[in-house]
Amino acid sequence: MVAMERIGYLFGGFAALMAVIYGLWNDFSEPVGVTGLVLGALLGFMIAGYLNITRRKLEGVPPEDDPLGEISDIAGDYGFFSPHSWQPLFLAGASALIFLGLAIGWWIVALGAALAIPALIGWVFEYWRGPHAL
Template sequence: MLAMERIGYILGVFAALVAVIYGFWNEWSEPIGVVCLVVTALLGFMIAGYLNITRRKLDGVPPEDDPLGEISDIAGDYGFFSPYSWWPLWLGVSCALIFLGLAIGWWVVALGALFVIPALVGWVFEYWKGPHAL
């Protein structure tokens, strides 16, 4: 976790320096690039800050920072994943239709929204009833 925190700080400092250099290079006449680089710097600092706070709350050395640690020290439960769910496919197709509608026309966005709502509800409540209920 300490290495990831350092990478976040390095990304933040690098993006901030590049934002200043980029601003001076084009004499602050093009603000979009500077804004994007500043936001990238802030996101790098945000990730590093979150990892710093999380690392300080843990007791002792996290397993990934222990030089004598074993791979099995990090093992744990990653959660429950559906083995054969079709709902993410329909949700992805619906979202692609919505984003395609942003380029083509608003009527395609409305059509995609009609498909995304049942796909999202179906995915959320997939294990609510039926043979695979939890």
């Protein structure tokens, strides 16, 4: 976590320095580039600050910062992933129709939305069982 924090500070400092150099190079007459670089610097500092606060809240040394740590020290539960769900495929097809409709016609957007709503509901409630199942 310390390495990621340092990378965030490094990126933020580099972007801030480049914003100043870029601004001086064109006498601050072109604001879009300076604004983009300042926002990039703020993003780097924000990520580094978040990692700093999170690291200080943790007790002890995190497994990724322990020089004597093993790979198995950081292993954990990554969650549940559905092995055979068809719902993402249906939702992807409906989303493709929605984006196609933005280019061709609004009636295709309505068709895609009508297909996306049941696909999304089916994916969210796929593993509900019992008296409250859909």
